[in-house]
Amino acid sequence: MSTPVQDVRMSPASAVGLVASREITTRVMSKAYRVTTVVMLLLIVVGIVVIKLISGGADADSTVGYTPATAGFSAPLQAGGKAVDETIDVTQVADEAAGRAKLADGSIDALLTGDGKTVHVQVKKDLDGKLANVLQLLSRQVALDQQITALGGDPARFQAAVAAATFVEDPPLEEPYDYNGQQLVLGIVAGILIYLSLMINGQSVAQGVVEEKTSRVVELLLSTIKPWQLMAGKVLGIGVVGLIQMVVIGAGGVIAGLATGVLTISVSAAVGTVVWLIVWYLLGFFMYSIVFAALGALVSRQEDVGGAVMPALMFVIAGYVVGISVLPSDPGNTFAEVLSVIPVFAPTLMPMRLAMGGVPVWEAVLSVGLVVLMIPVLIWFAARIYRNAVMRSGAKVKLRDALRAA
Amino acid sequence: MTGLEIDKVSKRYGDVVALREMTFEVRPGELFGFVGSNGAGKTTTMRIALGVLSADGGEVRYDGEPVTHETRRHIGYMPEERGLYPKMKVAEQLTYLARLHGMSTAAARSSADKWTERLGVAARRDDEVQKLSLGNQQRVQLAAALVHEPRILVLDEPFSGLDPVAVDVMSQVLKEKAAEGVPVVFSSHQLDLVERLCDRVGIVRSGQMVEVGTVGELRSGGAVRLRVDVPEAGDGWAGGLAGVTVLGRKGTVTELELGEGADDQAVLKAALATGPVREFAREQPSLADLFRSVVTTEEVPA
Numbered sequence: 248m249s250t251p252v253q254d255v256r257m258s259p260a261s262a263v264g265l266v267a268s269r270e271i272t273t274r275v276m277s278k279a280y281r282v283t284t285v286v287m288l289l290l291i292v293v294g295i296v297v298i299k300l301i302s303g304g305a306d307a308d309s310t311v312g313y314t315p316a317t318a319g320f321s322a323p324l325q326a327g328g329k330a331v332d333e334t335i336d337v338t339q340v341a342d343e344a345a346g347r348a349k350l351a352d353g354s355i356d357a358l359l360t361g362d363g364k365t366v367h368v369q370v371k372k373d374l375d376g377k378l379a380n381v382l383q384l385l386s387r388q389v390a391l392d393q394q395i396t397a398l399g400g401d402p403a404r405f406q407a408a409v410a411a412a413t414f415v416e417d418p419p420l421e422e423p424y425d426y427n428g429q430q431l432v433l434g435i436v437a438g439i440l441i442y443l444s445l446m447i448n449g450q451s452v453a454q455g456v457v458e459e460k461t462s463r464v465v466e467l468l469l470s471t472i473k474p475w476q477l478m479a480g481k482v483l484g485i486g487v488v489g490l491i492q493m494v495v496i497g498a499g500g501v502i503a504g505l506a507t508g509v510l511t512i513s514v515s516a517a518v519g520t521v522v523w524l525i526v527w528y529l530l531g532f533f534m535y536s537i538v539f540a541a542l543g544a545l546v547s548r549q550e551d552v553g554g555a556v557m558p559a560l561m562f563v564i565a566g567y568v569v570g571i572s573v574l575p576s577d578p579g580n581t582f583a584e585v586l587s588v589i590p591v592f593a594p595t596l597m598p599m600r601l602a603m604g605g606v607p608v609w610e611a612v613l614s615v616g617l618v619v620l621m622i623p624v625l626i627w628f629a630a631r632i633y634r635n636a637v638m639r640s641g642a643k644v645k646l647r648d649a650l651r652a653a
Numbered sequence: 654m655t656g657l658e659i660d661k662v663s664k665r666y667g668d669v670v671a672l673r674e675m676t677f678e679v680r681p682g683e684l685f686g687f688v689g690s691n692g693a694g695k696t697t698t699m700r701i702a703l704g705v706l707s708a709d710g711g712e713v714r715y716d717g718e719p720v721t722h723e724t725r726r727h728i729g730y731m732p733e734e735r736g737l738y739p740k741m742k743v744a745e746q747l748t749y750l751a752r753l754h755g756m757s758t759a760a761a762r763s764s765a766d767k768w769t770e771r772l773g774v775a776a777r778r779d780d781e782v783q784k785l786s787l788g789n790q791q792r793v794q795l796a797a798a799l800v801h802e803p804r805i806l807v808l809d810e811p812f813s814g815l816d817p818v819a820v821d822v823m824s825q826v827l828k829e830k831a832a833e834g835v836p837v838v839f840s841s842h843q844l845d846l847v848e849r850l851c852d853r854v855g856i857v858r859s860g861q862m863v864e865v866g867t868v869g870e871l872r873s874g875g876a877v878r879l880r881v882d883v884p885e886a887g888d889g890w891a892g893g894l895a896g897v898t899v900l901g902r903k904g905t906v907t908e909l910e911l912g913e914g915a916d917d918q919a920v921l922k923a924a925l926a927t928g929p930v931r932e933f934a935r936e937q938p939s940l941a942d943l944f945r946s947v948v949t950t951e952e953v954p955a
Binding site: 472638 | 735739
């Protein structure tokens with residue numbers, strides 16, 4: 248024989264690697280993938296910028312003008328505003344007439360009038376409720392100061408003593424977690440991201456399997472590599488593709504958030520959220536997509552993919568719906584807490600809870616552990632179904648038949 | 654050195670017996686034609702040889718050793734159900750398939766170039782497979798079977814859907830491969846092609862090999878026919894001859910089949926007795942005749 252006799256030795260790893268790298272190159276090169284990644288990244292960044300613009304950042308909530316006579320009120324007014332989370336800008340006007348002119352053209356919201364002994368205010372139309380509260384506080388304080396002075400005391404010393412007085416709280420019996428508003432938002436975003444990418448990438452696994460079945464290329468592939476290698480390569484390849492997308496979007500979002508100042512939580516908390524997001528994406532992806540691959544192998548037409556993967560998809564959707572509807576208003580919900588440890592719901596619920604914070608370490612570890620334990624079991628089942636069903640074209644293969652056939 | 658051996662391979666699907674102790678051998682350097690009616694078990698046999706299906710019993714051997722996953726990487730396979738990734742470019746696809754068979758990237762690339770060139774699809778290398786005509790897809794499919802320089806070729810209906818030029822190219826390639834010492838087995842319904850191309854032929858019926866041999870052997874094994882042109886003979890001139898069956902008469906030509914112990918010289922004498930004999934020819938059945946007689950013989954009960 249003229250053909251050189253050399254045995255072809257290819258390790259399972261390199262077979263899986265070859266399949267995976269084909270998935271990665273064909274997908275990353277595809278226009279659809281690049282477009283979705285860029286669009287999702289843009290949506291996140293634009294969303295952050297919009298939040299930034301709406302919340303107004305440095306803009307004051309109201310601007311109050313004062314005359315030389317009422318100048319003494321300006322500092323206590325600002326301090327009082329701060330106490331109730333109201334940013335108040337103050338500006339001096341020459342006299343009451345000039346102030347009224349400014350009121351009329353809208354450059355100030357309120358004008359402090361009068362002789363500076365009691366608080367008088369004038370507005371163009373309606374007095375803002377919050378500002379009214381602050382003014383109420385101010386007038387009480389003014390009255391108090393006057394009384395203290397009349398009694399021969401020093402208002403400044405009195406204020407200092409009052410400010411310094413504080414109660415000491417002994418540690419509570421059960422520490423409640425103080426949920427931070429931004430972390431809640433982060434949790435919701437994490438939930439949406441993980442849900443979307445499980446849906447998109449999980450379904451692409453099933454579609455990829457069916458594509459090979461429909462185009463019949465699977466017979467050619469299986470004449471050289473084993474079914475599990477083909478399945479593993481596909482899952483791994485698409486997983487990497489999805490991971491790239493997740494990292495780009497997650498990192499882009501956090502960087503944009505920190506850069507614009509919308510995210511004021513610490514960098515380590517933000518990075519922690521992204522890391523957990525990636526961990527849970529990987530766990531969730533592998534857990535679901537091997538099931539999707541097996542279910543996809545049961546059908547022969549792209550139209551049937553949706554129906555075939557629906558049973559598994561229900562868990563993803565259920566977890567997401569519970570998370571997105573319960574957690575934002577009640578982050579400590581016991582029902583969601585229990586579900587988030589159960590492997591089939593964990594990939595959607597746990598990352599949301601982790602991003603919101605307040606998850607006990609044991610719960611985080613337990614849920615990861617359970618999913619990690621569940622993956623080999625699923626691989627065994629999926630490989631069996633896949634092997635038995637992938638060569639059978641035509642009608643949908645019954646799950647029971649695929650499991651039984653040796 | 655023995656080539657590819659299919660030894661008593663059996664397969665059943667539920668109650669349906671697909672293969673019943675299918676046995677044959679393809680020697681190195683031999684072109685083996687695998688014929689049989691639809692559903693006779695050709696595709697099942699090939700799928701089992703490739704390990705795509707598992708057999709219920711029997712063994713497939715190459716070079717005396719049972720075929721393993723490693724040996725299968727040396728097989729060039731063209732499945733009956735043609736299949737390539739529709740959205741992948743021709744050259745990329747061939748390179749990928751060659752690499753799956755264990756070739757290095759560089760070797761895979763140059764081999765893909767070589768075979769697209771050889772099979773006349775070089776100009777389409779950077780096109781997606783789905784953009785090619787059916788005939789060209791077929792050529793790419795053959796390239797996919799050849800791109801890893803296989804030591805065994807198993808081709809299921811390689812000629813179906815090819816234009817005459819492509820048939821010639823394909824025949825030429827198969828002959829070359831056989832000349833390199835590769836055992837080549839292919840199935841086909843184009844019996845004239847099989848007759849012309851193959852060193853040996855196997856006829857399969859209901860999952861069993863019923864006839865194996867060179868085309869010559871098979872034909873000589875069939876009943877001998879005679880064509881006798883006797884213009885002045887009446888009907889039934891050959892009726893009384895021992896072991897002779899009259900197949901029919903067209904104009905002045907009578908066709909006869911000689912059974913066991915029949916004497917063609919007695920036929921000639923009888924013919925001469927009727928008057929002049931213009932033609933007296935011994936005919937061997939064509940492969941198509943042979944095939945028909947084999948597959949129409951009563952089925953072996955399952």
